Amino acid sequence: AAVVADRLSGGQATFAGADTSTELKLLGVGVASCGDPHAPGDEVVVADAATGTWQRVVLDAQGRVAGAALVGDTAAYPMLVQCVRGTVPTPDLLSLLRPRASGGTAPGPADLPDVAGVCSCHNVSCGTVRVAVQEGFDTVPGVKSATAAGTGCGSCVPVLQELVDAELAKAGRSVVKRLCPHFAMARPELFELVRASGTRSFAELVARHGTGQGCEICKPAVASMFASLGSGYILDGEQASLQDSNDHFLANIQRDGTYSVVPRVPGGEITPAQLIAIGEVARDFDLYTKITGGQRIDLLGARVEQLPAIWARLLEAGLESGHAYGKAVRTVKSCVGTTWCRYGVQDSTQLAIDLELRYRGLRAPHKLKFAVSGCARECAEAQSKDVGVIATERGWNLYVGGNGGMRPAHAELLAEDLATEALTRSIDRYLMWYVRTGERLERTATWQRNLPGGIDFVRRVVLEDELGIGAELEADMARHVASYRCEWQETLEDPARLARFVSFVNTDEPDPTVTHVRVRGQRIPAGAPS
Structure with a gap:
């Protein structure tokens, strides 16, 4: 538009091309690119299969960022855009792309110079935003009204929030922690x-x-x-x-646009008839099968229109939704305990089944994983779970706040030698307190660590009811237990609910872009990395 205006007024401006840098979500996965990701030059590639992230930065002969492509983790995008535009020098790329791995902190929007652009739609710089905050426009809506930043495509709004918060902190003013720009509260x-x-x-x-x-x-x-x-x-x-993407179809979307099906297997105990039913479903729908780390069976490669028929068969076999698609209670892993093991001191399998059936379907700030071990040998790995239970001669030891993943955390001992009733009451309180007060996408380990007093405070609240909310938390859990229904059972009972499970609204034909090859006797996505 600027070039057209210049030419109409007699100027000689020429169009040198548009900035095609962009950040968006594709099938629920964050992706971003800037500059020319295919430019010739030296490449820095960081890939992490465990977290599903891939990042590539191309450097030209002078060591400047020529382009970048990010998949799964786009936190470095604002800084890389400015590097491409030449407003900031090339930073240490390992620190930028993987700050935790390098032992440092990644530079963020607050570190950008004033000349760096923040809103491409309206050509607003970081300096303009900072001046607006200094002049009293100290919220994102205020900055929008003063500068027009964030009123176009909206993709810069998270960066605006960080700039506003950084400027307020620099001025010694309190920073309101927000869930997002639309709610001025956490x-x-x-x-x-x-x-x-x-x-x-x-x-x-x-x-x-x-x-x-x-x-x-x-x-x-x-x-x-x-x-x-x-x-x-x-x-x-x-x-x-x-x-979110997965909850929308009650299934986890995969890299090729198909979905996974994960029936619940409480405590890892499954009957031969149920195993046969799962095998027959996998055979009839040609699904890839794999045993999960949570003692379940994952069926992958189902098209969205196949999900109702698959679940009808599984429900008929006495199985139900495992909620693998939700930020919810996932599994309660167990060993065989006193039923079979000569070292077991308690019936860990029965307790695991009871806990999984009690807490199934509970939505939370993040996923929740449990385990129950029947003795101190710890075969179920309870101390690496959000809630872990280890049997003793006198009852159960309760551990909380553990997790695996990219940032593993060892669970902390909350209580020792609990009777089953006291154990269940303690877990009820712990979970509902976390559901109430955890931040979005915050695992129990981080939530617990950030509480004032850490595990000691957790112990006082959960065991001693220091805050006087124990009865409320128990009542909240009782309501959840009483109201639980399998979401797939509810779906199959209502034709109107089934109507959403189609690949296309105007045809019954399957998606022709979903193709597969056979590897090790099973079907996998065509083009999958080997």
Whole structure:
């Protein structure tokens, strides 16, 4: 437009090309590119199969960033865009792409110079945003009104929030922790507001307590809150539009656009008839099968329109949804305990089954994994779980706040030699307290570590009821247990709910772009890395 205006007024400006840098979500996965990712030059590639991330940066002969492509983790995008534009020098790329691995902290939007652009739609620089904050426009909506930044495509809004927060902190002013730009409160405060007010409509919630129409951060977070508080089937009415990619079809989307099916196997115990049913389903639908680390069987490669038929067969065999697609309780892993093992001192399998059936379907800020070991030999690896239980001669030791993954954490001992009733009560309180006060996508390990007093405070609240909320937390859990229904069972009972499970709205034909090859006797996506 600037070139056209110049030419119409007699100028000689020429169009040198548009900035095609972009950041978006593709099938629920963050992707970004800037500059020319295919430019000749030296490449820096960081790939992590465990977390599903891949990042490549191309450097020209002078060591400047010529282009970059990011998949799964796009945190480095704002800095790389400025490197491509020449407004900042090339940083240490390992620190930028993998700050934890390099032992440092990645530079972020707050480190960008004033000349760096933050909003491409309206050509707004970081310096302009900082000046607006200094002049009293100290919220993202205020910055939008003063500078127009964030009023175009909206992709720069998270960067605006970081710039506003950094400028306020620099001035010694308090920084309001926000769930997202649409809610001026963190998740715990918003959850308490939803719980206390009884609000079960996102439109009503954002109209009364937020701004705008919501985003990909606050919508799934609020949907999870509604589910945690027992608001019914998660895909009915307005709630359907709030769900994240996986919850939208009650299944985990895979790299080729197909889905995985994971039936619940409480405590890892499964009957021969159920094993046969799973095998027959896998055979008839030509699904890839794999044993998971949580003692379940994963069936991969199902097309979306096949999901109802697959689940009808599995439900008929006495299986139910394993909620592998949700930020929810996943599995309770166990050893065989006193039933078979000569070292076992308690019936760990029965306890694992009881716990999984009690907490199944519970939505939380992040996924939850449990394990129960029947003796101190710890075959179920309970001390690496969000909730771990180890049998003793006198009862059960309870460990909390562990996890595997990219940042492993060892669970901490909460209580020793608990009777089964006291153990269950303690887990009830711990889980519901976490559901109420955890931040979005915050594992129990991080939540627990960030609490004032850490595990000692957790012990006082859960075991001694220091905050006086024990009865409330137990009542919340009792309501969850009483109201649980398998989401796939509910889906199959209602033709209207089944209507969403199609690849295309205007044809029954399957997606022709989904192709497969056979490897080791099973079907896998064509083009999958070997």
